[in-house]
Amino acid sequence: MRVVGQEILTVKNLSKEYVCGHKAVDQVSLTVNKGECLGIVGESGSGKSTLARCLLALEKIDEGEILLKEKSLYNANKKSLHPVRSEIQAVFQNPSASLNPKLKIIDSLMEPLDFQRKIQPSFLMDIRNQRTKMAERLFEMVGLPSKYLSYYPHELSGGQKQRVIIARAISIEPALIILDEPTASLDVSIQAKILNLLKDLQEDLGISYLFISHDLAAVNFMSQRIIVMKQGQIVDQCSKHDLFSDRRHPYTKDLLHVFEA
Amino acid sequence: MIHRSRARIAVIVTLAILAFILILAPYIAPFDPTQVKMEERLKPISMEHLLGTDHLGRDVFSRILTGAQTTVGASFLILFISLLVGVPFGLLSGYLGGKIDRIFMRIVDAFMTFPDYIVAIILSGFLGPGMFNLVLAIVMVKWVGYARLARSVVLTEKQKDYISMAKINGMSSLNILRRHMIPHVTGNVMVLATLDIGKIILMIASLSYIGLGAQPPAPEWGAMLNEAKGFFYNAPQLMLIPGLSIMMVVLIFNLLGDYLRDHFDVKNQKG
Numbered sequence: 001m002r003v004v005g006q007e008i009l010t011v012k013n014l015s016k017e018y019v020c021g022h023k024a025v026d027q028v029s030l031t032v033n034k035g036e037c038l039g040i041v042g043e044s045g046s047g048k049s050t051l052a053r054c055l056l057a058l059e060k061i062d063e064g065e066i067l068l069k070e071k072s073l074y075n076a077n078k079k080s081l082h083p084v085r086s087e088i089q090a091v092f093q094n095p096s097a098s099l100n101p102k103l104k105i106i107d108s109l110m111e112p113l114d115f116q117r118k119i120q121p122s123f124l125m126d127i128r129n130q131r132t133k134m135a136e137r138l139f140e141m142v143g144l145p146s147k148y149l150s151y152y153p154h155e156l157s158g159g160q161k162q163r164v165i166i167a168r169a170i171s172i173e174p175a176l177i178i179l180d181e182p183t184a185s186l187d188v189s190i191q192a193k194i195l196n197l198l199k200d201l202q203e204d205l206g207i208s209y210l211f212i213s214h215d216l217a218a219v220n221f222m223s224q225r226i227i228v229m230k231q232g233q234i235v236d237q238c239s240k241h242d243l244f245s246d247r248r249h250p251y252t253k254d255l256l257h258v259f260e261a
Numbered sequence: 262m263i264h265r266s267r268a269r270i271a272v273i274v275t276l277a278i279l280a281f282i283l284i285l286a287p288y289i290a291p292f293d294p295t296q297v298k299m300e301e302r303l304k305p306i307s308m309e310h311l312l313g314t315d316h317l318g319r320d321v322f323s324r325i326l327t328g329a330q331t332t333v334g335a336s337f338l339i340l341f342i343s344l345l346v347g348v349p350f351g352l353l354s355g356y357l358g359g360k361i362d363r364i365f366m367r368i369v370d371a372f373m374t375f376p377d378y379i380v381a382i383i384l385s386g387f388l389g390p391g392m393f394n395l396v397l398a399i400v401m402v403k404w405v406g407y408a409r410l411a412r413s414v415v416l417t418e419k420q421k422d423y424i425s426m427a428k429i430n431g432m433s434s435l436n437i438l439r440r441h442m443i444p445h446v447t448g449n450v451m452v453l454a455t456l457d458i459g460k461i462i463l464m465i466a467s468l469s470y471i472g473l474g475a476q477p478p479a480p481e482w483g484a485m486l487n488e489a490k491g492f493f494y495n496a497p498q499l500m501l502i503p504g505l506s507i508m509m510v511v512l513i514f515n516l517l518g519d520y521l522r523d524h525f526d527v528k529n530q531k532g
Contacts, residue, residue, distance in 0.1 A: 053425075056425070056428075056429050057428075057429075058425055058428060058429070081431070082431050085429065085430070085431040086431070088429065089429065090425075090426065090429055092422045092425070092426075094422060097421045097422040097423065098421075098422040098423050098426055099423055100423045100441050100444075102444040102445060102448075103440075103441075103444070108423070111426070111427065111430055111432070112430045115430055115431060115432050115436065116430065116431055168426075
């Protein structure tokens with residue numbers, strides 16, 4: 001079953017092998033449609049994060065093709081990568097490592113907008129030249145008081161930092177945000193709040209998500225479609241509603257079993 | 262906390278005095294530091310000669326003041342050049358990694374194999390004694406420390422997600438170095454530099470003492486010690502005064518180093 005819609009991200013036969021010969025990602029193909037959240041589940045070492053790094057053009061790929069809004073990410077030389085970059089953002093697992101401890105929150109937050117001046121996000125159009133006002137509005141969108149803007153990262157809690165990072169990710173209004181275990185380092189009550197925030201933002205802004213997690217419950221909550229990865233390969237994919245059906249791959253059933261227990 | 266803020270004020274005040282002396286030395290000095298007056302030789306401390314006169318009748322106070330310019334000035338010059346060479350070298354080496362890093366680090370290792378003083382003495386020996394060659398010799402042994410430090414900071418920070426984020430945001434390598442790496446490097450480098458400047462002052466003084474640095478009649482603290490050693494019994498103040506000057510300046514810079522180390526730790530600051 002396929003959701004009909006505009007394809008934001010298309011990955012064809014992507015393979016990535018590390019120097020040691022270990023195949024981290026093996027012939028992965030997937031698509032993410034506009035406004036959709038695609039979940040990727042898999043245990044540690046299943047190649048989820050490597051896949052994410054490849055999609056963000058942080059790693060070189062060995063084989064295959066990545067198309068972001070029909071523009072290839074890898075034929076691109078450095079210059080033509082620039083406009084593609086403005087369509088993709090990421091939220092990583094560890095919020096502390098994602099903020100430079102020497103910079104004030106506002107400087108980390110505004111990094112994408114400071115360095116990509118041409119971008120005019122629809123929700124910041126009217127105040128594009130007022131840096132503090134933009135920062136305040138972004139903070140409002142993720143539910144943070146604006147006094148934190150002048151703080152340093154170590155003065156914020158993990159959940160607050162993750163909100164800052166989410167604000168940074170939406171700031172340039174990208175077509176796609178890759179969420180690589182965005183809640184894994186937070187405690188349970190904060191996890192739920194962050195997931196709800198992400199869901200609300202998606203509804204408001206129509207951004208597509210690629211949600212990577214080992215937490216089946218979170219993936220199930222966030223995604224319309226779910227892909228199951230094992231040892232770098234896609235072993236199963238289905239829509240959210242079919243997740244509990246009998247036709248699922250045995251590995252998916254194993255995961256579900258753990259999840260239910 | 263009171264003690265720390267007091268220490269801070271003390272360091273800042275002494276530094277200000279030192280800077281004042283360094284800049285205005287030629288104007289404060291009551292006598293020409295190189296003017297020989299044989300009839301006034303080895304005069305004790307008096308109102309006319311605040312710190313007495315040396316074996317050639319030169320005013321010691323004037324020589325200490327102008328000598329400060331040579332000794333401390335040259336140390337700053339050495340430090341500045343070492344930073345200018347070492348930090349970019351280390352930044353690039355660490356950031357680019359791979360082959361370039363390996364080649365760069367082997368060069369650094371080669372420089373580090375030799376002990377500081379030996380290299381400085383050999384270089385001064387080859388190039389001939391003199392202040393310029395001394396500066397060159399000490400830069401040769403000092404820049405590697407900064408290269409290594411900058412590289413190690415870059416290597417630790419490079420792994421972190423915020424650098425990946427910066428790349429995702431399309432920042433160029435130059436911007437990443439400038440915005441993310443330099444602030445991390447600065448703190449560490451400043452602390453090492455202020456601790457190092459004491460060592461450099463000592464090095465200049467000791468190499469001048471053995472005759473490889475400033476040449477007579479130019480005043481320089483180490484060279485003054487050397488000239489005074491023959492008169493130690495008759496006029497011990499001639500050795501004590503430059504010796505104490507060296508000691509105090511080194512101490513001030515070490516205290517400053519401690520202070521800066523605390524200062525560059527953002528975790529002590531409130532936003």
